Every structure is written in C-alpha cells, then in structure tokens.
Amino acid sequence: MPAPPEFLDWVDKNANTFIRRLKTAVEIPSVSGDASRRKDVVRMANFLNEELKAVGVTTQLIPLGTQEIEGETLDLPPAIVGRIGNDKNKKTILVYGHFDVQPAFKSDGWDTEPFELVHDEATGRLIGRGASDDKGPVLGWVNVLQWHRENGKELPVNLRCCFEGMEESGSEGLDELVLRESKPGGWFDGVDAVCISDNYWLNTRTPALTYGLRGLSYYKVTVSGPGRDLHSGVFGRTVYEPMTDLISIMSRLVDNRGNILIPGVEDQVSIADDDEKKIYAGLDYSIQDVEEAAGGKIALSSDKVEVLMGRMRHPSLSLHGIEGAFSGVGAKTVIPGKVSGKFSIRLVPPQTPESVDPLVVKYIEEQFKTLDTKSTLEIECLHGGKPWVADHNHWNFEAAKRATWSVYKKLPDLTREGGSIPVTLTFAESLGVNVLLLPMGRGDDGAHSTNEKLDKSNYLEGTKLLGTYLYEVAT
Amino acid sequence: MPAPPEFLDWVDKNANTFIRRLKTAVEIPSVSGDASRRKDVVRMANFLNEELKAVGVTTQLIPLGTQEIEGETLDLPPAIVGRIGNDKNKKTILVYGHFDVQPAFKSDGWDTEPFELVHDEATGRLIGRGASDDKGPVLGWVNVLQWHRENGKELPVNLRCCFEGMEESGSEGLDELVLRESKPGGWFDGVDAVCISDNYWLNTRTPALTYGLRGLSYYKVTVSGPGRDLHSGVFGRTVYEPMTDLISIMSRLVDNRGNILIPGVEDQVSIADDDEKKIYAGLDYSIQDVEEAAGGKIALSSDKVEVLMGRMRHPSLSLHGIEGAFSGVGAKTVIPGKVSGKFSIRLVPPQTPESVDPLVVKYIEEQFKTLDTKSTLEIECLHGGKPWVADHNHWNFEAAKRATWSVYKKLPDLTREGGSIPVTLTFAESLGVNVLLLPMGRGDDGAHSTNEKLDKSNYLEGTKLLGTYLYEVAT
Ligand SMILES: [Zn+2]
Ligand SMILES: [Zn+2]
Ligand SMILES: [Zn+2]
Numbered sequence: 010m011p012a013p014p015e016f017l018d019w020v021d022k023n024a025n026t027f028i029r030r031l032k033t034a035v036e037i038p039s040v041s042g043d044a045s046r047r048k049d050v051v052r053m054a055n056f057l058n059e060e061l062k063a064v065g066v067t068t069q070l071i072p073l074g075t076q077e078i079e080g081e082t083l084d085l086p087p088a089i090v091g092r093i094g095n096d097k098n099k100k101t102i103l104v105y106g107h108f109d110v111q112p113a114f115k116s117d118g119w120d121t122e123p124f125e126l127v128h129d130e131a132t133g134r135l136i137g138r139g140a141s142d143d144k145g146p147v148l149g150w151v152n153v154l155q156w157h158r159e160n161g162k163e164l165p166v167n168l169r170c171c172f173e174g175m176e177e178s179g180s181e182g183l184d185e186l187v188l189r190e191s192k193p194g195g196w197f198d199g200v201d202a203v204c205i206s207d208n209y210w211l212n213t214r215t216p217a218l219t220y221g222l223r224g225l226s227y228y229k230v231t232v233s234g235p236g237r238d239l240h241s242g243v244f245g246r247t248v249y250e251p252m253t254d255l256i257s258i259m260s261r262l263v264d265n266r267g268n269i270l271i272p273g274v275e276d277q278v279s280i281a282d283d284d285e286k287k288i289y290a291g292l293d294y295s296i297q298d299v300e301e302a303a304g305g306k307i308a309l310s311s312d313k314v315e316v317l318m319g320r321m322r323h324p325s326l327s328l329h330g331i332e333g334a335f336s337g338v339g340a341k342t343v344i345p346g347k348v349s350g351k352f353s354i355r356l357v358p359p360q361t362p363e364s365v366d367p368l369v370v371k372y373i374e375e376q377f378k379t380l381d382t383k384s385t386l387e388i389e390c391l392h393g394g395k396p397w398v399a400d401h402n403h404w405n406f407e408a409a410k411r412a413t414w415s416v417y418k419k420l421p422d423l424t425r426e427g428g429s430i431p432v433t434l435t436f437a438e439s440l441g442v443n444v445l446l447l448p449m450g451r452g453d454d455g456a457h458s459t460n461e462k463l464d465k466s467n468y469l470e471g472t473k474l475l476g477t478y479l480y481e482v483a484t
Numbered sequence: 485m486p487a488p489p490e491f492l493d494w495v496d497k498n499a500n501t502f503i504r505r506l507k508t509a510v511e512i513p514s515v516s517g518d519a520s521r522r523k524d525v526v527r528m529a530n531f532l533n534e535e536l537k538a539v540g541v542t543t544q545l546i547p548l549g550t551q552e553i554e555g556e557t558l559d560l561p562p563a564i565v566g567r568i569g570n571d572k573n574k575k576t577i578l579v580y581g582h583f584d585v586q587p588a589f590k591s592d593g594w595d596t597e598p599f600e601l602v603h604d605e606a607t608g609r610l611i612g613r614g615a616s617d618d619k620g621p622v623l624g625w626v627n628v629l630q631w632h633r634e635n636g637k638e639l640p641v642n643l644r645c646c647f648e649g650m651e652e653s654g655s656e657g658l659d660e661l662v663l664r665e666s667k668p669g670g671w672f673d674g675v676d677a678v679c680i681s682d683n684y685w686l687n688t689r690t691p692a693l694t695y696g697l698r699g700l701s702y703y704k705v706t707v708s709g710p711g712r713d714l715h716s717g718v719f720g721r722t723v724y725e726p727m728t729d730l731i732s733i734m735s736r737l738v739d740n741r742g743n744i745l746i747p748g749v750e751d752q753v754s755i756a757d758d759d760e761k762k763i764y765a766g767l768d769y770s771i772q773d774v775e776e777a778a779g780g781k782i783a784l785s786s787d788k789v790e791v792l793m794g795r796m797r798h799p800s801l802s803l804h805g806i807e808g809a810f811s812g813v814g815a816k817t818v819i820p821g822k823v824s825g826k827f828s829i830r831l832v833p834p835q836t837p838e839s840v841d842p843l844v845v846k847y848i849e850e851q852f853k854t855l856d857t858k859s860t861l862e863i864e865c866l867h868g869g870k871p872w873v874a875d876h877n878h879w880n881f882e883a884a885k886r887a888t889w890s891v892y893k894k895l896p897d898l899t900r901e902g903g904s905i906p907v908t909l910t911f912a913e914s915l916g917v918n919v920l921l922l923p924m925g926r927g928d929d930g931a932h933s934t935n936e937k938l939d940k941s942n943y944l945e946g947t948k949l950l951g952t953y954l955y956e957v958a959t
C-alpha cells in the first residue's frame with residue numbers, strides 16, 4: 010500500500026528537525042577503531058537509544074563482551090535491539106544500521122571539521138563524518154517513526170531493529186548476537202525480511218537496490234631464504250633472492266585485463282546470458298562514471314556492460330603489496346631476507362573461500378616448483394568471506410521497487426556491489442530470509458574518505474523512501 | 485725493505501696501550517647520521533687530531549661546510565689532513581680512514597653496550613661500534629707512528645693522511661677536498677700511491693688485498709593510473725591496476741639464477757679466462773662461508789669460482805621493494821594508485837651508469853609497451869657510481885703482498901668487493917695513482933651490524949701489517 014500523503018508532506022516540512030538530529034549525531038565522534046574514542050561510541054549508543062525510545066521503540070542495549078585493542082582490554086560498545094508491534098497479521102521487518110564511524114582528522118584533507126555537520130546551502134550537501142555512513146540512514150528510520158509516534162499512527166508492519174557500534178571494526182560480537190536473537194523467543198524471532206540501508210547508489214542520479222555482494226579470500230605468500238636482510242653489494246649474484254622468486258610468482262596470478270590466471274577459478278563462475286546482461290545494460294552508469302570515481306582514464310573496457318560485470322558478477326584478483334621488502338622513499342640497497350606478497354580474490358557465487366583456496370594453493374605451489382629455487386615458500390589464507398546474492402524478484406525487493414518509483418518516479422538500478430558487507434550474509438543465513446540493501450546516499454558520498462557528505466535531498470527523499478518501503482512491504 | 489724487528493716486538497708488548505687508545509675512541513659515539521651526535525663526531529675529530537699531533541703528524545682540521553639534516557642546518561664535521569716528511573728521495577704514500585661510525589643501540593640486539601669497548605678474553609674479541617669500521621684501522625696508523633716518534637726513527641716514506649667524519653653518511657664534502665688538495669701545492673700533491681684500510685678479509689682466516697669494487701646504478705620505476713588508492717571491492721576488475729603492470733615489469737629484469745635479462749647489460753662484461761678464474765679458485769673461500777654469512781643454504785652454485793665471480797666480477801641485479809604499495813602487516817584490500825619498484829644493478833668494468841642506464845630505460849619502455857596498458861610509466865635513475873679495478877701487480881700491491889707474507893706468513897687473498905667504497909674512486913681519479921685496499925679486520929667483524937668487533941690479533945698483527953707495508957712500499 011502507498012505511504013500516507015501526510016507523512017510525505019510532513020517530511021518536507023521537518024527538514025530542519027532531521028538535520029538537527031543528524032548534526033547531534035555527527036558531533037559525537039563515535040570512531041570504533043580508536044580506543045580513545047570508545048566512550049564516544051557508547052555515548053552515541055545512548056543517544057540513539059534515547060531517540061528510539063522517544064519515538065516508541067522498545068529497546069535493549071546488549072553488551073557484547075570485551076576486545077583487545079592497542080594492548081588494552083576494552084568493553085565493546087553495546088548493540089541496540091528494538092521492537093514495535095507484534096501483530097500476527099502483519100509482516101515483521103528487521104532493519105539494520107550502524108552508529109560507529111571511520112576515523113577522520115581535518116589534517117587528512119577535510120575542508121571542514123569532520124565532526125561538525127556543515128550544511129552547504131549552495132550544493133545542498135550535509136558534510137561530516139558519518140553523515141552518509143551510516144548515521145543519516147539510521148536516523149532516517151527514526152524520522153519515519155517520529156511521524157507515526159507524533160500522529161498516533163500504527164506502523165503497517167511489525168518492526169525489529171538492530172543497530173551496532175562496531176561495523177567499521179569488523180562487527181565484533183554481532184554474529185553471535187544475531188544468531189542468538191534469531192532463535193525462538195529472541196528479538197529477531199519471526200522476522201520475514203531484512204532491510205539494510207548502508208550502501209550507495211551506483212551513481213549520483215538514480216536510486217538503487219542492491220542484491221549481491223562479492224566475497225573475499227585474502228592470501229599471504231611468503232618466500233624466504235637468507236637468515237636476515239642482506240647487502241646487495243656483498244650478496245648480489247651469490248644467493249637466491251626471495252624477492253626475485255616472489256615477484257615471479259606474483260606476476261603469474263592475474264593479467265592486466267583482470268583475467269585470473271589460476272586454473273579453475275574463472276571456470277567456477279557461470280557465463281552471463283543475454284537476460285543478465287540486460288540488467289547491466291539498463292543500469293544508469295557510464296565509463297565516464299567509473300573513470301571519474303577512479304580519478305584516471307583507466308577503465309578496462311569501453312563497454313559499460315563489461316566493466317559493470319567486472320565489478321559485480323566476476324571474481325577479481327588484486328595485488329596489494331609486499332611485506333618485508335624495502336617500501337620507503339629513497340634508495341636502499343637491500344636484499345630482503347623474507348618477503349610476503351599480499352593479494353586477494355573477490356568472490357562471486359558459487360565461489361567460496363573453501364572452493365577457491367585449494368586452487369590458489371595448488372597453482373602457486375606448482376609455479377614455485379618450476380622456479381627450481383632454494384628459497385622456501387609458505388602460503389597463508391588470511392581471511393575470507395562468502396559472496397552473497399539475493400533474489401531480486403522477491404516481494405521484499407518488489408516493495409522497494411514500488412517505493413522507489415513512488416518517491417523518485419524512477420525505477421531503481423538493480424546493482425551488485427564489488428565489496429563486502431559481512432553482516433548481510435549473517436542475517437541471510439541466521440534468519441533464512443530475503444535481505445534487501447536499500448541505499449540512501451549517492452555514489453560520490455565519500456564514505457571512508459575525506460569530506461564525507463549526504464545530500465540533503467537524499468536525506469529527505471531517503472526518509473520518505475524508508476517509510477514508503479514499510480507500507481509497500483506490508484502488503 | 486723489511487720493517488725493523490724492534491717495531492714488531494714493540495707492537496706485541498704495547499697491546500694494552502693500543503686497546504686503551506681504541507677504547508677511548510669507541511667511547512665517543514661519533515655517529516655521523518644522527519644530528520644529535522654531531523658534537524660527538526667533532527669531539528672524535530679533535531681526539532684523533534691530538535693523537536696524530538702527539539705522534540708527530542703536522543695536521544689541519546678542514547671545515548667542509550654545512551649540511552641539511554632532519555630539517556636543521558648543521559656544520560659538517562671537519563676532515564683531518566696531515567703530513568710527515570717531504571724527502572724527494574722517498575715515495576709519498578697517502579693513507580685514508582674515517583672516524584665516524586654507524587648508529588648503534590643496545591636494543592638493536594647488542595650483547596654489550598655498543599659505545600663501550602669490551603675485551604672478551606675468551607674469544608680475543610674487542611667488541612664495540614667502530615672497533616673494526618674504521619676506528620681500529622685508523623688507530624693502527626697512529627700506533628705505527630707512535631713507535632717511530634718514541635724511538636726517534638724516521639719514516640721510510642713521506643706520509644700523507646686524510647681522515648674524514650662523514651663516511652657513513654655519503655662522505656659529504658670529501659670529493660671537493662680531495663680534488664682541491666690533489667692540485668699542485670695541496671696537501672696531497674706529489675702522492676705516489678694510496679692505501680685505504682676500511683674493508684675486510686673474505687673470511688676469518690686469510691689476509692686479503694682488495695683491487696676491485698663494483699659500481700652501482702639504482703632505478704625507480706613508477707607505474708600510475710588512478711588518481712588515488714582505490715578499494716579493491718569497488719574497482720577490482722574495472723580498471724587497469726598499476727601493481728599488476730609493475731610486478732610484470734619487475735619479473736622481467738632478472739632470473740632467480742642472477743642472470744640479468746636486460747639485453748646488452750651482460751654483454752658489456754668480458755668472459756673470465758682461465759688465468760682470471762685461477763685467482764678465484766685460489767681464494768680461501770667456500771660455499772659454506774657464503775651460506776654461513778647469508779644465514780641460509782641458498783648459494784647460487786656449488787662451484788666456489790662461480791659464486792665468487794658472481795659477487796666480484798659480474799654485474800648483479802637485485803629487486804629491493806616497492807614504494808606506494810601496501811607494506812604493513814595484516815590484510816589491507818587496497819589497489820595502490822601509484823607504485824614505484826626499486827631495483828639496482830651492481831656494475832663491473834667497463835660498465836658505467838652512463839653505459840647501462842640507456843639499456844635499462846629502453847628495455848623497460850619496450851616491455852611496458854607490450855603490456856598494452858592504460859597505466860603510465862616513469863623511469864628514474866636515482867644514483868650511480870662507477871666500478872673500480874686497480875692493477876694488482878702494481879708495486880703498491882706487491883709491497884702489501886710482501887708485508888702480508890712477512891706478518892702472517894701467508895699470501896693474501898686478492899679480492900674484489902661486491903659493494904662500493906666511493907672514496908676509492910675519488911682518490912684514484914683525482915690523484916691518478918694506484919689505490920690499495922688493505923683490510924685489517926675479518927669477514928665476520930659485523931661492521932654496520934650488532935656486536936661489531938675487531939679481533940685483538942687482527943688489531944696487533946694489523947698494526948704490524950700497516951707498519952711493514954710502509955717499509956715494503958718504500959723500496
Ligand atoms: Zn557503513
Ligand atoms: Zn563504512
Ligand atoms: Zn668504513
């Protein structure tokens with residue numbers, strides 16, 4: 010069913026209230042990765058908890074245990090779970106977001122103080138750390154609930170929420186919480202679908218729904234030989250040098266067109282048929298978009314479908330660097346004694362770390378053998394995560410499509426993201442339900458970067474979108 | 485002519501005097517690379533100057549100007565030039581050494597305080613920073629002169645000396661001084677040959693004379709494309725990644741047997757004939773020696789001649805590392821936007837940076853073209869130095885051979901070093917005379933490393949050797 014027109018009107022009239030709410034949130038530097046900011050993350054949890062209670066949510070702050078960080082034992086910030094409604098005739102929707110943020114210092118290159126919300130009237134931008142990732146979207150839900158509370162309106166669905174304060178630091182403690190609360194009697198028992206607003210449109214123009222995320226397998230390949238670093242004057246051309254062997258191995262993993270040279274890895278993935286290609290062809294995206302975002306004329310192809318499929322539905326292998334080699338400025342004549350090459354593969358269904366890792370290990374071992382070297386090899390799989398793809402024809406997505414059309418008068422781009430949001434998989438697997446990624450911000454919001462912003466129009470229309478989604482998903 | 489037997493006796497009897505002298509010197513932490521130690525380098529210059537004057541040398545402290553270090557302008561420590569004798573019927577010999585040292589902290593892994601001289605009676609080692617590099621050899625000359633002074637004996641040669649305090653920091657200011665003082669009327673005018681005691685035996689058993697040093701050409705190859713570092717989730721398989729191209733280029737420079745793959749570079753060097761190979765075959769050296777020194781069973785060959793020629797008379801190419809890539813511990817999923825590979829080639833005659841650099845640049849440009857990439861390439865030659873080889877049948881070397889036989893009852897190993905001592909070339913070219921490298925310490929002295937030591941026997945026999953050399957070279 011469509012959202013009440015009074016709600017949509019009210020959103021337009023209350024922009025200043027919403028911006029003040031976001032301003033208060035941004036001013037709390039809830040950086041989860043900085044031990045000295047932990048108290049601010051807790052302060053942010055308390056602020057959000059009060060906001061939620063004020064708009065009628067029954068909440069609980071859930072302690073998540075402790076964490077070792079920079080040598081001290083710290084309490085993890087609590088997660089917030091909440092509920093409104095328990096009507097057997099209504100669908101039950103779980104919404105997720107996070108109230109912690111990435112670190113930010115003005116000296117990183119910000120034009121404004123990162124922990125002050127600056128409303129740039131000329132561009133309509135709301136600038137500040139966390140504005141888009143993920144305080145704006147989280148407060149979008151609060152804004153929606155405020156209207157219902159103030160006007161005595163019942164929600165069209167039973168709502169459950171889960172907001173955490175450790176997303177930017179590996180979501181420590183969350184998997185256990187989700188698993189526990191998904192069981193009978195738990196806070197998430199009976200959830201019919203999940204909606205996560207914590208990613209971005211593909212571009213700056215067209216709303217998006219996201220139905221896929223790539224997984225990851227990260228590798229560390231160590232080649233060693235000498236007992237320590239050697240002087241290249243004394244030892245050059247007398248010993249096997251680990252760097253020479255490592256560089257040779259690293260050069261055999263991927264070509265510069267992105268083709269993965271490890272036998273079997275590409276074969277695991279289906280070839281896109283015409284129907285699937287049509288999805289990518291229909292996305293509002295251009296080669297210019299990717300090159301602007303990358304800051305260089307370096308797209309792998311001039312065919313937008315190919316580039317989009319490269320990011321969204323093909324695995325990719327990137328060489329990240331080398332640990333143990335000379336990495337400073339200037340000229341050091343060292344033969345590094347032990348070097349570790351780092352690379353990772355982004356995975357797509359049906360790939361999993363378990364299906365890919367053995368192929369990688371086998372190939373590198375074989376290639377290393379061909380080097381006939383006296384250096385020794387060690388391969389470690391540092392961490393991994395499965396890819397995720399949801400059914401984008403599910404009623405959960407259909408509701409979001411109708412909501413998008415209703416608010417934006419546009420069909421959303423149906424996207425898959427190249428990166429990972431691990432909690433998505435946690436919800437999908439723990440609850441066994443459809444998960445929808447419903448982004449509020451634009452592709453140029455600069456989450457994790459300097460001058461992070463959320464456009465005021467995205468904040469307002471996004472608030473309408475989240476509210477409208479709840480009505481559309483109800484039926 | 486042989487050295488006076490009374491001199492040799494006297495050396496044995498005055499060990500404690502020499503050790504006290506070295507102890508005083510080691511206790512002055514004359515670290516030239518540490519701005520906060522600059523006053524200690526000057527203190528060391530003054531100490532050495534007084535020692536020289538006390539044994540009859542006419543000296544002058546020569547200011548070398550200023551230097552920018554860690555953001556401050558510092559006076560360079562003075563060099564010491566000196567002379568004894570001006571007899572037209574005698575040869576004039578210039579000796580060189582340095583009184584500055586490498587940094588050292590106990591926390592680096594020293595078993596003793598680095599700036600205290602510890603005499604380990606069990607092993608006969610004199611342990612302390614600078615004991616072998618290069619305070620021991622410099623004071624060896626002082627010891628020799630002390631005997632002549634105390635006994636009213638004239639030296640068999642005219643002596644000139646040049647001691648500097650910036651050797652471990654690029655010998656700043658020295659080239660200009662040598663060039664200036666080599667001219668008519670300068671301190672080094674009329675020098676017939678040079679003797680430098682600032683390197684090491686090939687092993688721990690056999691004295692050595694060194695007649696060659698490799699040169700160096702250092703390269704920085706930069707590949708760039710994106711405007712900044714990119715997220716591998718978002719951009720993996722959508723853009724040309726600079727690391728992929730750089731690793732590919734770096735893999736084409738050298739094979740793991742040490743063969744340089746850049747066309748023309750190996751061809752510049754002659755093939756060793758049987759006579760030359762005999763020199764290497766005759767050296768007191770084993771594969772075990774190189775593997776012990778390297779700390780691993782990683783020698784390129786089981787043939788000692790091949791391994792020694794690899795270090796001494798062949799060019800070598802070592803890959804040092806990458807600037808701009810991820811080099812830390814852990815797992816970072818970055819696509820580095822701009823990466824610079826560092827490598828260098830050790831040069832042997834007749835190679836020069838000028839003859840090698842164009843081959844390197846041309847090859848890398850050609851190879852880069854075959855990659856057909858949208859990344860861009862920049863090649864820089866960071867610094868270079870020519871190799872040096874002296875005539876080891878020159879009367880300067882013949883004198884050192886006789887002196888070695890006389891003191892050690894052994895023929896010296898005739899060695900070439902794989903590294904560089906740039907001042908050697910400065911003297912050879914400025915003065916146009918034969919330069920002899922006459923090491924005092926052993927191959928395991930650990931110059932630049934922890935627990936640097938000079939064996940007491942090397943200090944005493946080395947003092948005899950330097951003295952005897954002056955007599956043998958006189959005739
Ligand atoms: Zn986020
Ligand atoms: Zn984030
Ligand atoms: Zn030295």
Ligand SMILES: [Zn+2]
Pocket residue numbers: 586617652931932
């Ligand atoms: Zn040194």
